[in-house]
Amino acid sequence: MISYEALRSMLKDDNINDFREAFLALHNYEQSEFFLEIDEPARTRLYHFMSPEEVSDFFDSLELEPDEFEEIFDTMDARYAANMLGAMQYDNAVDILNEVSKEKLTSFLTLMDKEDARVIRALMNYEEDTAGGIMTTEFVSVTSLMTVREAMRHLKHMARTSETIYYVFVVDEDRKLAGIMSLRELIIADDDEYIGDIMTERVVSVRVSDDQEDVAQIMRDYDFLAVPVVDYQDHLVGIITADDIMDVIDEEASEDYSRLAGMTEIEPTTDSSLSTAKKRLPWLVGLTFMGMITATMLTTFEDTLAQVAILGAFIPIIGGMAGNTGTQSLAVAVRGIATGEIQDASKLKLALREMGSGVITGLVCGLVLFTIIVLMYQSAVLGLIVSFSLVIAMTLATLLGTMVPLAMARVGIDPAVASGPFITTANDIISLLIYFSLANAFMSYLI
Numbered sequence: 001m002i003s004y005e006a007l008r009s010m011l012k013d014d015n016i017n018d019f020r021e022a023f024l025a026l027h028n029y030e031q032s033e034f035f036l037e038i039d040e041p042a043r044t045r046l047y048h049f050m051s052p053e054e055v056s057d058f059f060d061s062l063e064l065e066p067d068e069f070e071e072i073f074d075t076m077d078a079r080y081a082a083n084m085l086g087a088m089q090y091d092n093a094v095d096i097l098n099e100v101s102k103e104k105l106t107s108f109l110t111l112m113d114k115e116d117a118r119v120i121r122a123l124m125n126y127e128e129d130t131a132g133g134i135m136t137t138e139f140v141s142v143t144s145l146m147t148v149r150e151a152m153r154h155l156k157h158m159a160r161t162s163e164t165i166y167y168v169f170v171v172d173e174d175r176k177l178a179g180i181m182s183l184r185e186l187i188i189a190d191d192d193e194y195i196g197d198i199m200t201e202r203v204v205s206v207r208v209s210d211d212q213e214d215v216a217q218i219m220r221d222y223d224f225l226a227v228p229v230v231d232y233q234d235h236l237v238g239i240i241t242a243d244d245i246m247d248v249i250d251e252e253a254s255e256d257y258s259r260l261a262g263m264t265e266i267e268p269t270t271d272s273s274l275s276t277a278k279k280r281l282p283w284l285v286g287l288t289f290m291g292m293i294t295a296t297m298l299t300t301f302e303d304t305l306a307q308v309a310i311l312g313a314f315i316p317i318i319g320g321m322a323g324n325t326g327t328q329s330l331a332v333a334v335r336g337i338a339t340g341e342i343q344d345a346s347k348l349k350l351a352l353r354e355m356g357s358g359v360i361t362g363l364v365c366g367l368v369l370f371t372i373i374v375l376m377y378q379s380a381v382l383g384l385i386v387s388f389s390l391v392i393a394m395t396l397a398t399l400l401g402t403m404v405p406l407a408m409a410r411v412g413i414d415p416a417v418a419s420g421p422f423i424t425t426a427n428d429i430i431s432l433l434i435y436f437s438l439a440n441a442f443m444s445y446l447i
Contacts, residue, residue, distance in 0.1 A: 002026075004034050011038070011045045019049055031058035040075050047076060052083035059084060060092045066099035073104055082108040086116035091136040091244065094123045131215050132208030134248060135229045135238030138162050141169045144178050144196030148189045155186075164241055166225040170199045177203055177228055177236045205230050208237060212248045219245050286422075293429050301436040304443065310377065311439055314369075314386045315432065321365060322393040322431040323424035329354045329401030330423050337409050351402045358398030362391035381445040385438050393431035400426060 002022045010019035023031060035043065035058060047055065064072075073081050085093045085108055097105050097120065109117045119137055126132030140158045142151040151168065159165060168186050170179035179199030189198050205228045206215050219227055219242065229238040304311065333350065336342035342350060366387035373383035401423050 004037060007034060008038060008042060011042050011049070014045070016049050023050070024054070028058045029061045032061040035062070036064075043072075044075065047080060052080055053087040056084045056087035059096075060089050062096075069096055069099050070101065070104070073100060078104075078107050079111050082111035083113075086112045086120075089136055090116075090119050090123055090138060091134060093120055094133075097124065098128070126208055129212045130208065131206045131210040131212065131229050131240060132238070134212055134215075134244050135208070135240050136244070137238045139169065139226075139239040140165055141171050141236055142195055144170050144172055144194070144199065146195045147191065148186060148193050148195065148198075149191040151186060151195055152191075164226065166241070169203075169228050169236055169239070170195055171236050175236060176234045177205055177230050179203060180228070203228065205234075206240070207232065215240055216245050216248045301432075301440070304436055304439055308382075308439070308443070310382065311385075311436075315435070317369070318386070318390050318393055318431045318435050319428045321390060322397040322427040325358055325361060325394045326397035326401035326423040326427045329358075329398040330405060333402045333405040337405060342406070347406055351399060351406070354398040354402045355395055358395035359391065362394035365394065366391045381442060385435075385442055389431065389435040389438050392434050393427065396430055396434075397423075397427045400430070 002025075007019060007022060009015075010022065023034070026034070035046070038046070076084075085096065088096075097108065100108075109121065112120070123132070123135075123137065126135075138161060140155055140162045142154055146154065155165065155168070165183060168181040168183060169177065170181065172178045179196070179201045180203045181195070181199050185198065204218065204222055204224070206218060208229055208231055215227065218224070219240070224242070226239045226241045228236055229240060231237050332354065333342070336350065369390060370383040370387040373386060374380055377383075404423065
């Protein structure tokens with residue numbers, strides 16, 4: 001494979017023929033990587049060397065932040081950009097146009113081919129993160145009244161404008177989804193057979209309003225390479241392909257990870273310090289108020305600490321271990337809900353399993369801590385208070401880490417918002433209450 005440095009030299013020397021031959025031989029992903037590595041003057045030369053249609057091929061692979069797309073289009077001729085966007089896969093073009101300013105959006109749609117602009121405007125009407133928002137309208141369908149020979153002729157004619165052909169979708173005279181066939185089934189069928197006689201009538205489809213996460217779940221469960229999208233009257237309006245779903249899975253995973261870390265949304269690494277702080281502050285301010293509950297509890301047990309100061313040394317251990325086990329159970333529950341592994345019948349089983357895990361790990365850690373305390377401080381009573389508090393705190397923490405996301409999912413709230421910091425802070429409060437309640441109860445044995 002030719003090096004990127006050699007490609008840069010060809011651009012700089014205006015060696016158009018050699019550059020085009022070498023560049024077009026690269027995979028679209030490699031073309032996009034090269035594009036991102038070159039500077040603005042080199043990109044301008046590349047636009048002169050390549051047609052908008054050729055540039056559109058690797059723009060389908062670009063994943064940039066909104067401000068980066070703005071910068072690219074600032075240096076690209078508006079008509080060239082419009083033609084390039086119109087030549088892209090429509091769903092990818094919509095994703096980009098949703099990120100640019102309204103002025104650029106209006107300009108591009110005005111300069112674009114009318115049919116391309118019409119399709120893109122229609123797709124932009126669907127809500128983001130729904131099946132309609134991620135589907136493509138570049139698909140091939142045949143009618144149930146066609147013969148296999150007619151269907152093959154139709155496929156050959158339409159293949160160039162289709163994003164992909166994994167399955168052959170069958171519609172009736174009203175454009176309603178009627179059946180499905182694999183490309184293999186169509187190829188091996190007799191030429192004179194009717195599509196309606198050999199198609200599979202049972203079709204798994206999604207509606208345009210379905211959440212993209214639910215669509216991803218369906219495609220994973222059925223191992224689909226593509227799934228048809230229908231409107232409320234069952235008209236076939238688009239398809240969602242495996243590559244689109246891979247992007248959705250990555251996006252949803254990043255989003256859940258951010259929420260588990262106590263952030264409201266995914267934070268681009270290019271964000272400024274002020275922008276990053278604004279996104280994190282809502283959770284952190286809320287956790288500050290929760291932290292005040294912990295501070296108030298410590299004040300309430302001030303006399304206990306004053307009489308037996310050594311009790312304060314074990315607060316971080318009990319609180320930290322409870323927070324850790326709670327976060328682990330939270331991660332298991334959120335993942336199970338997201339993947340659909342947790343059904344109503346298995347929720348109690350999961351809660352009991354996690355609580356049992358909390359009891360076992362708590363007993364082991366408590367025994368270790370009891371042994372250390374007895375050896376270091378020669379106080380079996382102190383060891384019992386600390387270790388027993390740890391067992392109860394870890395047990396309740398695993399139960400809380402499981403039940404909170406399950407309860408949130410039950411009422412329609414994204415369980416990922418039951419973030420790690422929230423569970424950790426809540427467990428701090430519970431563990432301190434348990435710890436000092438036991439210490440007060442056995443104070444006479446400690447003094």
